[in-house]
Each structure stands twice: as structure tokens, then as C-alpha cells.
Amino acid sequence: MTIVIKVSENIKQKMVEYYKNVRREKTPPYALFQAMEADTIITLYESGKAMFQGISADIDANIWIDMEKKINNRTIDINESKKEKEKYKEELNYYYSMSTIGSDEVGTGDYFGPIVVTASYVDKKNIDLINELGVKDSKKLNDEKILKIAPILMKQIPYVTFTLNNQEYNKYQSIGYNMNKIKAILHNKVLYSLTHKEENYPYQKIVVDQFVYPKKYFEHISEATEKVKDITFTTKAESKCASVAVASIISRYIFLLKIDEMSKEIGIDIPKGANDIVDEAGKKITEKYGFNKLNEIAKLNFKNTEKIKLATKK
Ligand code: MG
Numbered sequence: 001m002t003i004v005i006k007v008s009e010n011i012k013q014k015m016v017e018y019y020k021n022v023r024r025e026k027t028p029p030y031a032l033f034q035a036m037e038a039d040t041i042i043t044l045y046e047s048g049k050a051m052f053q054g055i056s057a058d059i060d061a062n063i064w065i066d067m068e069k070k071i072n073n074r075t076i077d078i079n080e081s082k083k084e085k086e087k088y089k090e091e092l093n094y095y096y097s098m099s100t101i102g103s104d105e106v107g108t109g110d111y112f113g114p115i116v117v118t119a120s121y122v123d124k125k126n127i128d129l130i131n132e133l134g135v136k137d138s139k140k141l142n143d144e145k146i147l148k149i150a151p152i153l154m155k156q157i158p159y160v161t162f163t164l165n166n167q168e169y170n171k172y173q174s175i176g177y178n179m180n181k182i183k184a185i186l187h188n189k190v191l192y193s194l195t196h197k198e199e200n201y202p203y204q205k206i207v208v209d210q211f212v213y214p215k216k217y218f219e220h221i222s223e224a225t226e227k228v229k230d231i232t233f234t235t236k237a238e239s240k241c242a243s244v245a246v247a248s249i250i251s252r253y254i255f256l257l258k259i260d261e262m263s264k265e266i267g268i269d270i271p272k273g274a275n276d277i278v279d280e281a282g283k284k285i286t287e288k289y290g291f292n293k294l295n296e297i298a299k300l301n302f303k304n305t306e307k308i309k310l311a312t313k314k
Helices: 009-018 057-072 080-097 124-132 135-140 143-156 166-174 179-195 214-220 242-266 276-289 293-297 304-312
Strands: 002-006 031-037 040-045 049-053 100-106 115-122 159-164 205-209 232-234
Touching (some): 009 031, 009 057, 040 057, 100 242, 115 179, 115 242, 124 242, 143 242, 159 242, 166 179, 166 293, 179 205, 179 214, 242 276, 242 293, 276 304
Antiparallel strands (some): 002 049, 031 040, 100 115
């Protein structure tokens, strides 16, 4: 049994004092202490949240519920704890009960290859269907699975996608646009385009996987003449919202195809990411085609560029 209650400041202090001698050695993050008394584990958080775990958790929790009543004349409903848990579950499933438009991007952490941003519309009627494809855990899908399910999704789900090649990326960088500004511009672009198609999608919310504070996002797109304003920003959106998950899968799919195409074109396997293997590939490409080739296929402002330069300057 787990019971969570929220205690007042004065009760917090009393709890710290009361459990002083039964404290555990380790304190969990954001907790004031964790203690073990009889069979109950008690954790008190800085926020005043007190968690009681064990078969007799209710007995221990009741000591403090009574104390709240006596000292502060405050009534704590022990069922609140259950409600809280349900609320959290509901929150996780919140966007999964509605029709949404969502966007997500890939390629921003990869030295080679473009940035791909996609917005998709998922009607609530289609949510079960796409979940059967494994969309809900999009982060965990490997490339092989992405290559398999993305084409199915692209047939059934309305979407708009945009690919920013590296020549354009490097141009943006040279005029002082940072990565977040570029992302914001691209998200706005695909969202605007999807919400202004001939067909009107009956979406209830527009969700963006948050990469920057909303205020900053709108600053970044302040020069755009066409803007989508009514956006819900949330982190880890691809696990909360079906349209973001679908957008992320389609973006990854297009990115993979592009990397594959580039590799074939130049006859060198192009790796993802920005690690040492990437430097190695960069070296090979520079030796074969010259340094200027990187402007076409890589994000020049990444640290990799310097390393490749150094390695080939002999
Ligand atoms: Mg994202």
C-alpha cells in the first residue's frame, strides 16, 4: 500500500524531528529524508509531499493526518492519494483521448544529413489502429521497424513534412540563426501548412514536443508572416500524443532514406550522430571530394568540422 499526502510546513518540521533516529542513509532526490519505521517506509519531499509505503502505511499516514487536524485544523482526505495517482494516469493519456495535430523533428543532433520536421493529424478514431503498429513507443523503435511502419502511416495519416538540407542550414547559421530558431521556423512552417490545407481537420489541440520555452518559440518565429499560435507545448510529447509520435516516425523515416541516398551517392557510408565514427567518415569524404563537400552534406557549425579539418591538414 502506498499513501501520499501533502503536509503543511509546521508538520513537515515535526516529521523531520520525529523520524530523526530511523532515517535511512540514502535520501532520494528532492526529499528531505527517507525513514523506515516498523514495516513502513516514509519519504518526505521538499514540496511537503509525504509518501508512506508498506502494509500499515495507512496507520503511519493517519498520525500526521490527525496532527494536521489538531494543529492546523486541516482535513486531509486519505483517498486524495488515489485520486492523485489517477490524475497522473489521466494526464499521460490525456492527449490520447483526443484528435490532435502534432509535430516533431529529427537530424538536429546529426552532423551529416538534413533536418526533417513533420506535422501530422491523428483523428481519435485512428489512435487504436496506429497504436497496434507500435507508435506509442516511437522512441524505442529501431530503424528497421521505422522503415516498416512509416510507409503504412504515411498512407493513412495526413501529414506535412519539410526537409532542410545542409546547404540551407549552413546559410541560416551564417546569418546568426541558432538551432532553436531554425527548429521553431520549421515547426511553424509544417504546422501552418497542415492547418491550412483544403481539408479542415477537426483537431482539438496542436501539440509540439517542447524544445524551448513557448515565449522564446514565438520570439524565434516573430518574422514569419504566417503563424500558428494556438499551440500546447509539452516535453516527451512523442510518448503522450499520437500525432507527435507519428510525426517523429515519419521524420525519422525520411531522414534514414536521405542518409542512405547520400551514402550511395558519394560511395562512403554516412553514419548518424556526431561522434568519432562521424569524424572518420568526414575525413574520408574530405580526402575524396575536398573540404567544400562538407558544406553540402554536414552541419558545419558542429565541433566535428574542426576535428576533420585538423585530421586532413597534413
Ligand atoms: Mg522532439
